[in-house]
Amino acid sequence: MQHYHYIFTGSGLSALMTVNEMLLSGKFEDKSILLIDENAKKVNDRTWCFWDEHNLFDGIVSKKWNQAIFANEKFNRVLELTPYQYKKINGLDFYKLVFKKISEHKNIHFLNQKVVDFSELGDHCIVKTVSETFTCNKIFNSIYNPEVVTTQTKFPLIHQHFIGWYIKSKEAVFTPNCATFMDFSVEQKGNTRFMYILPTSSTEALLEYTLFSKNLLFKEEYEAEIQKYITNLGITEYEIIEKEQGNIPMTCYPFWKHNTKNIINIGSAGGWTKASTGYTFKNASKKSKALVQFLKSESDFTKFHKKDKFWFYDLLLLDILGSKNELGSTIFSSMFKEGNSSVIFKFLDEETSFLEDLRVIWRCPKMLFVKALLGRIL
Structure with missing residues (x-):
């Protein structure tokens, strides 16, 4: 039974982001790493978009926009995105970039098989595919299990x-x-x-x-x-x-509660998607950087996640959309009709101060959020 330091169950965006950050850090060259996925990542199966003011993966950005339209049945507004640009990356270009880097490192391997089970056994973990079994020190799981969320009602x-x-x-x-x-x-x-x-x-x-x-x-x-x-x-x-x-x-479901000392859930399986918008690419980039930095000094994955104010903001919005789904247009329109677009995008990127939060939140229908807040408190 072959043993690895790290096994990634699933090799989607968050797994590849994390491996890429490991490579950039130069601190994991002595660690054996295995990525297992039934999808060989050979086709352009998706696109990712994000707003950015730096050069995040600029070498594979296929298109950039300096303006964006927000509209409803009553108004149409052209948003000046400066200092941001809205950027698009094709999935296949991202896969090729990371797998090319992986191919240059003998300590990293990819297995094109389906993971059927994984578990923690004391101080090590076990991963089973349809035909093989492996052991490892740590598992990074990005296989999303919808039943974790659909079998509960506390978090919409x-x-x-x-x-x-x-x-x-x-x-x-x-x-x-x-x-x-x-x-x-x-x-x-x-x-x-x-x-x-x-x-x-x-x-x-x-x-x-x-x-x-x-x-x-x-x-x-x-x-x-x-x-x-x-x-x-x-x-x-x-x-x-x-x-x-x-x-x-x-969803704002606390996926991190399922993390163990040696198994961490990442990507959609770990709640890395921005709950209020569904945006993933920028969040995955931030989370993967934080996770690799965490690994340099910590070994207990239960200590990785920290809940913040943005998680609570998202929870209130999802509470509203869960009970009154028709109000989405009203809420987003109130934000974008006259609000400062750069501050709104900064807010959605979870990088605003509390005063900047208020500049965005204050434009939203106040009673909706007050009622959602009271519902959570009570």
């Missing part, structure tokens, strides 16, 4: 679910330097629904019909709304280049 679960079409149109209707962050002008139908557009030229763009809601739709419903939106843009002829589909869990 909202899905960010979407279908996207990357299209090329006959008409030049898109503004290449301006993304559409949220367009709530689409019919809400008792939910929080919006269109999200990432243009790459005046005739090409990714359009995603997105919901923050408890229940998913049939595929035909998403695609009918995308077709309707395309028509409303004035597009008469277009071809679909690519399609993508996703479902991101948005």
Whole structure:
């Protein structure tokens, strides 16, 4: 039975981010590392977007936008993102970057198999795949188990679910330097629904019909709304280049309570997704840096997580969306209608001071959050 210092069950974004940070630190060259995943990471299965003022993975950023539109049925606002830019990374480009680095280190290995079980046994751990068994000192688990959240009611679960079409149109209707962050002008139908557009030229763009809601739709419903939106843009002829589909869990469930001394949950399995927005890339970057820094001096994974004010802000929003899902447009519109966009994005990145928090929160419907706060207290 082969033994490793570290085994990653799953090799998605957070696992690869963490391995990348290990490599950058230069402190783990004497540690044997194994990544196990049934997905070989050979196709472009997703895209990640984030706002950034630095050069986070700039070498593989496929597109940047300096402006973004926020809209609903009553107003349309162009947000100047300075000092930020909104950036897009293709999943395959990220996989290639990290796996190329991994291939240059003999202490790191990848196994294309499905993990069927893992557990902690005293001072070591065991991981089983469909055909092999391994032991290790530490496990980084990114295999999300939805039952952990769906079998409880204390913390609401909202899905960010979407279908996207990357299209090329006959008409030049898109503004290449301006993304559409949220367009709530689409019919809400008792939910929080919006269109999200990432243009790459005046005739090409990714359009995603997105919901923050408890229940998913049939595929035909998403695609009918995308077709309707395309028509409303004035597009008469277009071809679909690519399609993508996703479902991101948005919850404040305390996943860290399932961490043990030698097993830590990361990524969606560890609550690394930003609960109020579903954004993952920037959060995973921050968490992976913190985790690798933690490993330099600590060995007990139960000590890693620290709850903060942003977790509580997100919890109140999800409490509202869980009980009154139709109010999402009202809440986000109140923030973006006249608020300072750079402060809002800084707030969503969890980097604001308490005074800056108040500048954002004060624009939101106050009684909704007061009632949500009282509900949590009582």
